[in-house]
Amino acid sequence: MLSPCLAVNEKGHLAISGCDAVDLAGQYGTPLYVMSEDEIRRVCKSYVQSFQRFYGGHGRPIYASKAFCCKEICRIVTSEGMDVEVVSGGELYTALQAGVQAGRIHFQGNNKSAQEIAFALENGVGDIVVDSLWELRLIERIAGERQMAAPVSLRIKPGIDAHTHDFIRTGQIDSKFGIDLVSGEAMEAVRLGLDLEHVQLKGLHCHIGSQILEVEPFVHAAEVMLELFSEIKNQLGVELGHLNLGGGFGVHYTQRDDAAPYEDYMAAVSARVHAKCEELGLTLPEIFLEPGRSVVAEAGVTLYTVGSIKEIPGVRNYVSIDGGMFENPRYALYQAEYTCLLANKADKPADYTATVAGKCCESGDLIQEHTPIQRPQEGDILAVLTTGAYNYSMASNYNRNLKPPCVMVAGGESRVVIKGETYEDLVRNDV
Ligand code: LLP
Numbered sequence: 001m002l003s004p005c006l007a008v009n010e011k012g013h014l015a016i017s018g019c020d021a022v023d024l025a026g027q028y029g030t031p032l033y034v035m036s037e038d039e040i041r042r043v044c045k046s047y048v049q050s051f052q053r054f055y056g057g058h059g060r061p062i063y064a065s066k067a068f069c070c071k072e073i074c075r076i077v078t079s080e081g082m083d084v085e086v087v088s089g090g091e092l093y094t095a096l097q098a099g100v101q102a103g104r105i106h107f108q109g110n111n112k113s114a115q116e117i118a119f120a121l122e123n124g125v126g127d128i129v130v131d132s133l134w135e136l137r138l139i140e141r142i143a144g145e146r147q148m149a150a151p152v153s154l155r156i157k158p159g160i161d162a163h164t165h166d167f168i169r170t171g172q173i174d175s176k177f178g179i180d181l182v183s184g185e186a187m188e189a190v191r192l193g194l195d196l197e198h199v200q201l202k203g204l205h206c207h208i209g210s211q212i213l214e215v216e217p218f219v220h221a222a223e224v225m226l227e228l229f230s231e232i233k234n235q236l237g238v239e240l241g242h243l244n245l246g247g248g249f250g251v252h253y254t255q256r257d258d259a260a261p262y263e264d265y266m267a268a269v270s271a272r273v274h275a276k277c278e279e280l281g282l283t284l285p286e287i288f289l290e291p292g293r294s295v296v297a298e299a300g301v302t303l304y305t306v307g308s309i310k311e312i313p314g315v316r317n318y319v320s321i322d323g324g325m326f327e328n329p330r331y332a333l334y335q336a337e338y339t340c341l342l343a344n345k346a347d348k349p350a351d352y353t354a355t356v357a358g359k360c361c362e363s364g365d366l367i368q369e370h371t372p373i374q375r376p377q378e379g380d381i382l383a384v385l386t387t388g389a390y391n392y393s394m395a396s397n398y399n400r401n402l403k404p405p406c407v408m409v410a411g412g413e414s415r416v417v418i419k420g421e422t423y424e425d426l427v428r429n430d431v
Contacts, residue, residue, distance in 0.1 A: 300388020324358015
């Protein structure tokens, strides 16, 4: 199985953290997002322990909540010692409502509005990650009006080309994110950040992309960033205290994904960070990482009921489900790979080739094409694995479909953490 929280039980059914998937579908209906609390906590613990091991606790992992933002997940990750990253007023509001300490919230985003910045400052957010010189000046003005000093770091584009899907690559020069290193813009931003009266420059940040399966791009990014720390020290006589190396660690969507264990990234990157600090005569800055996908992806399974089956001889077999791109748009957007199986036949051979189709009025509304599953029948429960990241958070109401509920499972028990939408919810804001 792809994730430690998954098993096949004595009935031959898929089980998630000890809960029978077929029973969950019966109890809560489908489509249904299922998240394993045990698995989320296991990953959080491994990040927190790695920070102890490799940096002597000098820094912290931050959960990038864009992967899955709801109150209960914010509570779980912070109870394990992680900070929370948010990228909008809405994510910030959710984290605050969940009781996350504002000082442990990091606010990202390439075009934050004046209202969002004011909201963050008024609530005492710990770190605003600034994406441009324009934003730095905007923060100076907003903080100045409130007679405050805004804690900020600068997002730098280190010019690293990580091998992943084009849409989710962000560290290279042609990117809408961050301040350019190569042109000298980064030094200009650091100078400005140190000069301005109402900002307190704490450090630098970079993020090179997402679903990265190799270790080397992260090591390289850390090196480039520490060289910039050294240049700042030499030219301006200032040693910055924070270095945030972003997120992006890959996960297993299928058996083919050769994702390194997080400890391997941490070991390789920290070894280079320590060596580079030594070589450049730098004091080790506090190190932060910002994983999203790797914290929640493998904890998630989505359950559906199979409806219409259309076998087109010599073409393909459409197996339609009661969900689709409105609750998982990742195949439609990125041709993202997934592992599918029939939860009520999990012990049977996957000897049927299916194109799993959603119910939206759109030919591209597919969850997976030509994928092996057990021989399907109407009423079977289809499970899609590794759906914990960027599924619920990217869901929409396309075709006025309802966003499904989410249940959290742990030690054989289940509870609703996000209620399913109702038709009334759909028209609530219509006038
Ligand atoms: N930090 C920053 C600044 C980011 O932009 C991101 C992701 C992360 C951290 C977390 O990266 P992760 O550990 O989750 O890879 N919707 C796409 C993924 C977009 C990622 C955007 N930024 C998908 O479904 O694959």
